[in-house]
Each structure stands twice: as C-alpha cells, then as structure tokens.
Amino acid sequence: MTYTCIEYTVNAGVAVLTLNRPANLNSFNxxxxxxxxxALKAARKDSQVRCLVITGAGRGFCAGQDLSDRNVAPDAQAPDLGASIEKNYNPLMRxxxxxxxxxICAVNGVAAGAGANIALACDLVYAARSASFIQAFCKIGLIPDSGGTWTLPRLVGQARATALAMLGDKISAEQAQQWGMIWQVVEDDALMDTVLEKARFLATQPTQGLALIKRALNASATNTFDQQLDLERDLQRLAGRTQDYREGVAAFMEKRQPEFSGR
Known part of the structure; x- marks a missing residue:
C-alpha cells in the first residue's frame, strides 16, 4: 500500500509509524x-518488528478527527457518529x-481528542516538554471516544478524568507526567533520540514475554483477583515454553548477557 497520510519504516527491529498530515495537525480522515x-497489520505480521513507535510530523502529534470530514450544516441530517466510531476508531484501538x-508513543506536540486517547492507549508514552493533552470532545458536544472513558479514570482517577472530560482544559506534558498519564517528559530536541534508543532496547528483549505482560496488565482492569491469578498461571505457562525463557535462564547461569530472539 502506498501511503500519503502516514510514513512507515522498519529498522533494526523497530517500526516507526508517523502520522503525516502536518498542515491539519495530523487529524484523522x-x-x-x-x-x-x-501499517498496524504490517507490523503485526512482520516477525522482524519487535517494537512499534508512533509519532506525528510537524508541530503536533494528532488533533483527533478532521472535522471537515464531518461538517454538519444546520439543516442537514445528523450524522451517525456511532457508525463512524464502529468502522474507524474502535478497530484501530483494538x-x-x-x-x-x-x-511507544512519542508525543511531539498537541494531542487532542482521539489523538490524546490514541497516545494514552500506548504502552509507554514519552512527551516533548512543549506537548500538551486535551480532551476536546466536550467543546463540540461529544463524549471522549477511542477508549478515553476507559483509559482516563484508570490513569488519573475518577475526579480528574471527569474534570478533563467535562472542562476540556489543556494540560501540559509536565502535568500529565505528575498525574501518571504518561511515562516521561523529554526536552523537545531529544524526544525522538530518547524514544528510539528505548525502542531499540525493547527490540532486543523477549518479545513474546513482553506481549504476555501486556495481556496480563490489560486484563487486570476487569478481572477479579482470583481470575487474575488464574490468568497469570496460564500466561506463565506460555512464557515458560518460549526460546527466550530458555536463553534468559542459560545466560543467567552462565553469567553472560542474553541474546533474545523474540521467539
């Protein structure tokens, strides 16, 4: 597929997906x-890809939905936004x-609306010091989508999530880090170097084990304690059958650095 709205590259086990509509703050059409x-399908199918980085081109990460695709005249029939979410955003988030x-998400500028929630759905979020986050939905009479009503309360608590969703205030990268929304704030000119260094490290680690960690942590939000214990048992069984587990134990016993293959 030839891309016009994104860039997608793979190097040394790291795929970089760059949202590339900078004139529109990388909003989605x-x-x-x-x-x-x-691109997400390509990353999943490519056995050489062991870490994915998502970022934006230009001065913004992503402004969410391109509203010019949804402009509604006063006398026009109301659009079915639920159908749009079912077709576009929900499959993307899943x-x-x-x-x-x-x-890893490298938030290089403003992350608004669905753009903010796409960033927050990533496993590790690094943000440039000049970046900001805003749940802009309330400003046009909508609710947070792209998983925002699920992710935000779990990251920052019910009170802060409600205020962010109902007031639509912009918060800085530093505030987002203090509240536990993101992992780390980085100086603007060091953002991509920092993220790519971490991505290259993760691409040398036991990929299947990291994937199982994701499954366990994601399930913990809705599982009971007993259900989570059972899941840990089942996933640990899978992890113990990987080549990387064997390599990790062998390297530990031989007092050397492991060479994980991702299998």
Missing part, C-alpha cells in the same frame, strides 16, 4: 484511518491494544 490500520509487542 478516512484515508489516514485506512493507512494506519494497514488493533493497537492487541499488538504483541511494546508500543
């Missing part, structure tokens, strides 16, 4: 949705969450 889904590898 139909073409971008199709291209991002295609694909992103289920990728069997670490996903």
């Amino acid at each position: 139909a073409d971008m949705h199709a291209e991002v889904k295609d 694909m992103l969450r289920d990728l069997p590898m670490p996903v």
Whole structure:
C-alpha cells in the first residue's frame, strides 16, 4: 500500500509509524484511518518488528478527527457518529491494544481528542516538554471516544478524568507526567533520540514475554483477583515454553548477557 497520510519504516527491529498530515495537525480522515490500520497489520505480521513507535510530523502529534470530514450544516441530517466510531476508531484501538509487542508513543506536540486517547492507549508514552493533552470532545458536544472513558479514570482517577472530560482544559506534558498519564517528559530536541534508543532496547528483549505482560496488565482492569491469578498461571505457562525463557535462564547461569530472539 502506498501511503500519503502516514510514513512507515522498519529498522533494526523497530517500526516507526508517523502520522503525516502536518498542515491539519495530523487529524484523522478516512484515508489516514485506512493507512494506519494497514501499517498496524504490517507490523503485526512482520516477525522482524519487535517494537512499534508512533509519532506525528510537524508541530503536533494528532488533533483527533478532521472535522471537515464531518461538517454538519444546520439543516442537514445528523450524522451517525456511532457508525463512524464502529468502522474507524474502535478497530484501530483494538488493533493497537492487541499488538504483541511494546508500543511507544512519542508525543511531539498537541494531542487532542482521539489523538490524546490514541497516545494514552500506548504502552509507554514519552512527551516533548512543549506537548500538551486535551480532551476536546466536550467543546463540540461529544463524549471522549477511542477508549478515553476507559483509559482516563484508570490513569488519573475518577475526579480528574471527569474534570478533563467535562472542562476540556489543556494540560501540559509536565502535568500529565505528575498525574501518571504518561511515562516521561523529554526536552523537545531529544524526544525522538530518547524514544528510539528505548525502542531499540525493547527490540532486543523477549518479545513474546513482553506481549504476555501486556495481556496480563490489560486484563487486570476487569478481572477479579482470583481470575487474575488464574490468568497469570496460564500466561506463565506460555512464557515458560518460549526460546527466550530458555536463553534468559542459560545466560543467567552462565553469567553472560542474553541474546533474545523474540521467539
């Protein structure tokens, strides 16, 4: 597939997906949705990809939905936004969450609306010091989507999630880090170097084990304690059958650095 709205590259086990509509603050239209889904499918199928980085081109990460695709005249029939979410955002979020590898988001500027929630759904979020996050939905009479009503309360608590969703205040990268929304704030000119260094490290680690960690942590939000114990048992059984587990134990016993294959 030839991409016009994103860039997608793979190098040394790291795939980098760059949202590339900078004139529109990388907001989503139909073409971008199709291209991002295609790139996520490519990353999942490519055995050489062991970590995915998502970032944005230009001065913003992602402004969410391109509203010019949904402009509603006063006398026009109301659009079915639920159908749009079912077709576009929900499949994207499920694909992103289920990728069997670490996903790092490098938030290089404003992350608004669905753009903020896509970032927060990634496993590790690094943000440039100049970046910001805003749940802009309330400003046009909508609710947070792209998993925002699920992710935000779990990251920052009910009170802060409610305020962010109802007031639509912009918060800085530093505030997001203090509240536990993101992992780390990085100086603007060091963002991609920092993220790529961490991505290259993760691409040398036991990929299947990291994927199982994701499954366990994601399930913990809705499992009971007993259910989670059972899941840990089942996933640990799978982890113990990987080549990387054998290599990790052998390297420990031989007092050397492990060489994980991702299998």
